[in-house]
Amino acid sequence: MLRLRLRHAATALALALPLLAHAASAEEFTVTSWGGAYQDAQRKAFFEPYTKATGVKLNEDQWSGELAKVRGMVQSGSTSWDLVSTDPKTAELGCNDGLFERLDYSRIGDTADFAKGAELECAFGTDVYATILGYDPTKLKGEAPKSVADIFDTKKFPGKRGLQKVPADNLELALVADGVPYDKVYDVLKTKEGQDRAFKKLDTIKKDVVWWTAGAQPPQMLAAGEVVMTTAWNGRIADANKNGQHFTMVWPNQVQGFDMWVIPTGSKKIDAVYDFLKYYYQPKNLARITDYIAYAPTTNAALKMVSPDILPDLPTAPQNMKGAIVQDPEFWGDYGTELEARFNSWLAN
Template identity: 40%
Template sequence: MKLTKLSALVASTALCAPMAMAEDMANELTIVSWGGAYSSSQKNAYHDPYTAKTGVKIINDESSAEAVAKLRAMNEAGNVTWDVVDVVAADAMRLCDEGLAMEIDPDTQLAAAPDGTSASEDFGDLLVSECFIPQIVYSTTFGYRTDLVGDTAPTSVCAIFDTEAYPGKRALEKRPINNMEWALMCDGVAKADIYDVLETEEGQEQALAKLATIKDDVIWWSAGADTPQLLADGEVVMGSTYNGRLFSVIEEQKQPVAMLWDAQVFDLDGWIIPAGLSPERQARALDYIMFATDTQRLADQAKYISYGPARASSAPLVGQHAELGIDMAPHMPTDPNNAKNTFLYNYEFWADYRDDIDAKFQAWLAK
């Protein structure tokens, strides 16, 4: 495929020429993240201290949402311009599967906890892929309008299916992940059996049938910012989104919204290093990762955003919000009061079933 290579090469040189030049400068790191409040929390907690310590200049690229597709394209063109990439765990697993991310050994390439606990023990079960260093635990959960739910505030996630007690629209994400689990749970399937049921055709039908009972009452969102906006406008009475977004609606914008932590789904976000970097760039990226994922740094990030640090040793160090001055611990998804009933995103299951169930889900939506 000479033609393929040539065209890819030409396209990539045309598009990436400015970046390639930047790469030659020895003291720069291109870090890809999500943008918005999340990127600024990383800038405050990781980037600025790292630049102060080493003098390495950090360039922020806000492409995490398309990171997998872009990395694949860069890799095919043979010109990877990113040094460190922030992705959710499911994407990290796909990048690892595709051979686009390098494997990292936590015990030799990451910092140990201050008391000497090894990194692999400190992160524990959260090391879900060989290529992935978790950074934060976040959750997808529901928020509701306190002024629109009447006298009895919802306490269970099944309130989303109860249109009689809580009339009005709901916001749900336009994809099967999480929605299918909630639907089965509220249709009487025991929590332990949910994925066994969801594996089967009948189980998938059952979940879609349960969702069909509220299909006309749902606004389907595709960007994390949608639900907070819909809640603020009073367009929906309740909706799912990332817990940090709800924190900002409730505590920073002071909207009449409250959290419904029930059946929140934990997920992880963290770093990967692209495969195939030159040895110098790889060393620089690893040095940054070593710094940015140590115990203190992970705890620092929680000062700026309400996501829980991924290291066990960071939890006791979580303090107050840098500007609001409120205690952050009660706002963490991992706080015992909030984590009474939780799910952990089932990476293995969705890696297999995502394409299949998504096709059915989208066909069902379009009907």
């Protein structure tokens, strides 16, 4: 009997050794995201479960989308970030400048089920978010805004309003507010006349704008009464409401975008990162983000796994899609650098 137990123990140890060796050799890496409610959601939905399943430690950092920081790492040959959450515009700009690795999708999974726009050369779409209009109905009296583009109507809705301190989304909404059909926005914005028209419309509210640079700021500004309305990422307003606020979200003319993973050029942990991305892409894992923040997964297979109670709060819910503008990453890849420079100059004058 003792000999049998020893044999079983030896067999169990032999089976465990490869797993122990894998855990011992598991290569930790650094993942960088947007902080706040979104990164909290990522941590609960993906980072912690992945570490528990594999033993691989994920170190975390935060950023606000400033490509200059990645550029400095890459050009100095000291890339310390291995996986970064970004938006399509920044992904395309960085890809064009050689700041992000070209992805090998065969190491992630079958992309046939991806939503349109979620598969870029250097970026993998992880969830769908929306820039919406948020306001506090206890402070904004009278007629309620009906469209995100109503943020440009200072006569009907006087007072300070919040906008993200970037050209993307703002230029699209400016054209819609100026009468351009939502599905023709990029046709117009590709022209010099269209760009001039968008900046002219921005001029009409410039003195009334409070600029935000981090996703946590819009709900804070609403709660403090600093603005009467603001553009915001829908998940941040939904999260604020879960925590006791009663803000209203306006969906028509939402600007729909993706959060995306990119691998900075020069990362020394690429194999470990691809292992994580393969895990991330599994439908049951991809759908888990909706348990923690109101962003939609990027595949139909994952969307089918979302609770029916959660679906109405997601950007891709049919009732939220009226006049939705889907951000065009190719446009921002082609025109982003030029429009960023013009926007910054416009801000300074």
